[in-house]
Structure formats: structure tokens, C-alpha cells
Amino acid sequence: MNLLSWFHWLGHSAVGLYMQRSTWAFAVVETVHLIALAALGGAVLAIQLTSLGVIRRIRLARLAAGLFPVVIGSLAVLVVTGLLMVSEESLKCYYSHAFRAKMLALAFAIVVFIPLHAIQTRDISEAVPWWLRVGAATSLLLWLSVGLAGRAIGFL
Amino acid sequence: MGTLQQFCQWLNDTGPATALRESIWVFPIVETVHVLAITLLAGTIAILDLRLLGVLFRSERVTTVGKQVLPLVWTGFAILSMSGFMLFAAEAAKSYSNPAFRLKLILLVLAALNPLVYYRTVYRRIAEWDASPAIPLQARIAGGVSIALWTAIIAAGRAIAYFN
Numbered sequence: 001m002n003l004l005s006w007f008h009w010l011g012h013s014a015v016g017l018y019m020q021r022s023t024w025a026f027a028v029v030e031t032v033h034l035i036a037l038a039a040l041g042g043a044v045l046a047i048q049l050t051s052l053g054v055i056r057r058i059r060l061a062r063l064a065a066g067l068f069p070v071v072i073g074s075l076a077v078l079v080v081t082g083l084l085m086v087s088e089e090s091l092k093c094y095y096s097h098a099f100r101a102k103m104l105a106l107a108f109a110i111v112v113f114i115p116l117h118a119i120q121t122r123d124i125s126e127a128v129p130w131w132l133r134v135g136a137a138t139s140l141l142l143w144l145s146v147g148l149a150g151r152a153i154g155f156l
Numbered sequence: 157m158g159t160l161q162q163f164c165q166w167l168n169d170t171g172p173a174t175a176l177r178e179s180i181w182v183f184p185i186v187e188t189v190h191v192l193a194i195t196l197l198a199g200t201i202a203i204l205d206l207r208l209l210g211v212l213f214r215s216e217r218v219t220t221v222g223k224q225v226l227p228l229v230w231t232g233f234a235i236l237s238m239s240g241f242m243l244f245a246a247e248a249a250k251s252y253s254n255p256a257f258r259l260k261l262i263l264l265v266l267a268a269l270n271p272l273v274y275y276r277t278v279y280r281r282i283a284e285w286d287a288s289p290a291i292p293l294q295a296r297i298a299g300g301v302s303i304a305l306w307t308a309i310i311a312a313g314r315a316i317a318y319f320n
Contacts (some may be wrong), residue, residue, distance in 0.1 A: 027318055031311045034191070038310060041192070042199015057224040058216055065201070065225060066213050144202070151188045 004094060007111035010083075011090035019088035020140035029084045037147070043070040044143050051128055052121060060128065064120035071113075098156045102149035108143035160171075161252050168248035170204040176246040183246060190239040196232025200225040208291055208299030217286045249319070255314035263312055267305040274298040 019025050047064050050056055050136040058066075073120055086093045116135045157165075163288055168171055176183055206212040207221040251257045278294040285292055291299075 027315070034194070034314055035307055035310050038194045038198040038201060038306075041195020042202055042228075045195060046200055046203060046225060049228065050224070055224055055227055058213070062213070062216070063224070064214075069204075070203075070212070087318070092191045096176050147195075148188065148190050153193060155184060 007086075007090040007094040010087045014086065015085060016087035016090060019084055026085065026088050029081045032084065033078060033081040033101055036074040039070055040078060041147070043067040043074070043144070047071075047120065048136040048140045053128055061121050062116060068117065068121070071117075086113035091109065093153070096153055096156065098149050098152035102146055102153065103133070104144055105149055107146040109139065109146055112139050112142055164248040164252040167245050170245070170248075173248065176242060183243075184240050186239050190236060190243060193232050193235040193239065194310060196228055198232075198310060199234055200228040200232065201306065202303055204229075205299035205302045208295050210289065210291055210296070212258040214289050218291070219282060219286050250320055251316070254316055254319045256312050256319045260309055260312035260316065264308045265304055267302070267309060270298055270301050270305065312313075 011020075015059075019029070047060075047067055048061050050058070050060050086099075112135065116132075116139055119132060168177075176186070203212060203225050204218075204221050207214075207216070207218055213221050244257075274295065278292050278298070281292075285295070
């Protein structure tokens with residue numbers, strides 16, 4: 001099953017048909033997506049800005065560990081609501097450059113986040129090494145790209 | 157026409173507001189900045205709210221969590237109020253009669269009153285419960301109300317475009 005046929009299938013699934021027919025479902029799902037974005041963005045900003053040494057009141061290891069459930073929980077909500085929105089206009093998304101860019105940025109953001117999280121939750125010394133700062137800045141830029149590309153789906 | 161409506165119409169017709177409304181790229185850029193800055197305010201204040209509710213960072217002092225997130229919250233507030241005012245000015249005449257916009261303004265006033273009450277009452281005795289896992293009910297209510305209000309503000313903000 002190639003990618004295009006998967007998008008076809010999603011658009012013709014029961015969920016997809018419901019999303020296309022309903023007047024309010026898309027608006028509600030989009031709003032929930034935005035609320036989860038606020039939660040994910042807030043947690044990621046707090047973790048990475050602490051890694052960068054912008055604010056250091058809570059120890060990085062504790063902060064990164066404490067906010068991990070927020071990151072995972074909000075990301076789960078974002079993926080589910082994201083899939084629902086794609087099912088409403090699956091082919092438009094498949095051919096959208098902004099959507100493709102967003103998925104690529106999302107994949108990179110997650111791939112960078114996993115090892116970064118593993119390192120950040122270890123009790124490292126107070127001085128954050130330069131390579132971890134680079135990692136934190138990269139993570140912020142990748143998540144920002146996800147957000148910008150996501151916003152662009154509506155424009156392009 | 158009421159005074160408020162006259163003001164909105166006047167603002168709407170000023171040069172900068174008209175230029176912003178008629179711009180091809182500046183308006184969507186300001187809108188994008190506004191949407192992404194939500195993370196800085198609502199997403200970070202939620203961390204403090206969840207501490208008050210006893211969900212996150214129970215072993216950290218409330219004041220420590222506050223010092224960790226409040227600079228981000230205020231940065232977000234500065235960006236959101238500036239970009240928000242620009243967006244409002246560009247569409248002031250339409251916004252005046254937009255029910256979602258009106259609701260959002262009421263919710264914003266409530267979201268401003270909530271910390272004012274919190275800092276003037278239960279926070280005055282913060283030394284007694286700062287490190288305690290048992291947060292006073294009033295402080296927990298403030299945290300819960302804050303999360304509920306900011307969630308509703310995001311929803312109302314999104315709905316403005318549906319009513320325009």
C-alpha cells in the first residue's frame with residue numbers, strides 16, 4: 001500500500017466521511033489541536049530554554065523529566081486531531097508542499113527530541129556542554145518549523 | 157453609534173490599520189506570530205497552574221516553579237498583546253460586533269483578575285505552603301481557573317475567524 005492510496009483510504013474512511021459532512025467537527029478538532037499546541041510548545045520552550053541557560057531555577061534533569069508527560073500527552077492529542085483534520089482533506093494535504101514540509105520537520109523534531117531527552121534527564125553538572133546547547137537550539141528551530149509549516153498549510 | 161463602536165471605526169480607518177488590513181503578507185505574518193506566541197504564555201503558565209493543582213513538580217517550591225516560567229509568560233504576554241492589538245486594529249470595525257471577539261475580551265479580563273486575586277490573598281501566606289504538597293484550596297482553584305480560562309481564550313480566539 002503506497003502513501004497515496006493510504007491518503008485515499010483515510011479520506012474515504014468512516015472518520016473521513018464524518019469530518020467532511022459535519023459542520024462543526026473540523027472547527028472543534030482544529031481548536032483542540034491549537035490548545036494541545038500551546039501545551040506542547042510551552043513544555044518544549046521551558047525545557048530547551050533551560051538547556052540553553054536562559055532560565056535555570058529548576059535543575060534541567062528534573063524539569064525535563066517532569067515535563068515529559070506534558071510533551072507526550074500533548075503530542076498524542078496533536079497527532080490524533082492532526083489525523084482527523086487530514087482525513088477531512090486528505091488529497092489536498094498529500095499534494096500540499098506545506099503539509100509535506102510539516103511532516104518532514106515533525107519527523108526530524110521527534111528524532112532529535114528522543115536522544116536529547118535521554119541526555120537532559122541524566123543528572124549532568126550545572127554547566128551545560130556546548131553540544132547540548134546546540135541540540136536544544138536545533139530542537140527549538142525544528143519545532144518552530146513544524147508550527148510555521150502547519151500555519152502555511154492554510155495559506156498555500 | 158456608541159462611543160466604543162465609533163472608536164473601533166476610527167481605529168479601523170487609521171492609515172496603519174488600513175495598510176495592515178490590505179497587506180498581502182504582513183497580516184498573515186502577524187497572525188502567525190500571535191498563534192505561535194500562545195505557546196509562550198498559555199503553555200508556560202499551565203506549568204505553574206499544574207504545580208498549584210499538585211499535578212507537576214510536587215517536590216519543587218511553588219515560588220521556584222514561578223521563577224522558572226514567569227519570565228517566559230511575560231515575554232509571551234508582551235508579544236501577544238502587541239500582535240493582538242495589531243490584528244484587532246486591522247479589523248476593528250468587524251471585531252466590534254464579532255461575538256467570539258467580545259467573549260475573548262471578557263475572558264481576558266477574567267484571566268487578568270484571577271492572578272490579581274491570587275497574589276493579594278492566598279499568595280500572601282506563600283511561606284506557609286510554598287514547599288508543601290498540600291496546596292490551599294484557594295490556590296488550587298486559582299490554578300484550575302487559569303487553565304480553564306486560557307483554554308477558553310484560545311478557543312474563542314480561534315472562533316473569531318469563523319464569525320468574521
